[in-house]
Amino acid sequence: MTPRRIVAVLFLGPMVAMPHATNSSPSESAINNGLSSDNSNLETVAAFSRISHSGTSEVHSFNTSSPEEIHSFNTSSQAEIHSFNTSSPAEVRSFDTSSSGGAAVDGQAIPMIPYLYPNDQRTEAIFCRKAGNPGCGGDATGGVVTFGNIRQAQGCSITPTVTIPRSFVRDIDRLRSLPGAADTLVSMLISGFEAYHARGYAGEVLQCIHRADHVSVRWLHLHTFCGSGRFEGMPGSISQCARMSSLDDAGRIAREWAR
DSSP states (O other): OOOOOEEEEEOOSOOOOBOOOSSOOHHHHHHHHHOOSSSTTHHHHHTSOOBOTTSOBOEEEEEOSSSSOEEEEEOSBTTOEEEEEOSSGGGOEEEOTTSTTOTTTTSOOOOOOOOSOTTSOSHHHHHHHHHTOGGGTOOOOSOEEEEEOOSOOBTOSSOOEEEEESSOOOSHHHHHTSTTHHHHHHHHHHHHHHHHHHTTOOSOEEEEEEOGGGOSSSSOOEEEEETTOBBTTBSSTTEEEEEESSTTHHHHHHHHHTO
């Protein structure tokens, strides 16, 4: 039997818990300035270590050899820990906006943008595989996917969910530049809302997306958690958040966020 292969990527630097900074570091600014409105400058990002907004470093570790695939990553910002389990079908819910089952089928879908670095060990590559993005050998043509985050939100009895577009969109600012942004947000909001309620929750939820200058994973992702909770500094100045009590709220929230 082949032993499990564990790949650890260590970015040297002190591991300390720091609050979110309001200004990017010089290195972070270099990364952001290197990102164009298309995929042509993604190598600029690949050349950098992942740097948190306080200038501290992160350690990401993944175990991809187990059939019960669990991916964990630890960022230095507020000792932030995310863990996702993709082994259970119940943990993954998706909307395909290219088909009759899509939440945004009557609207305009964003283009399918392949992720260009599927073989790296960054969290973006993990999201790529979860999304079925063509850059990772998937066959997705559109839509979104929702999965569980086993880290607990403060004040919530049910753990949050994470929703991502299947197309590679690095953050909310990039999404706003694409046609079909509002429709994609509608799909994400509906998928997150329904997945969180499917876990046994009833009532209003908080839907939050980190602002572009406060992301640690450069693949747009929506956090859904209980209406009275707090999660990774959200709600707060580092994020855009909205309260959602029914599916009818999705269009209004999406239009506000897409501006």
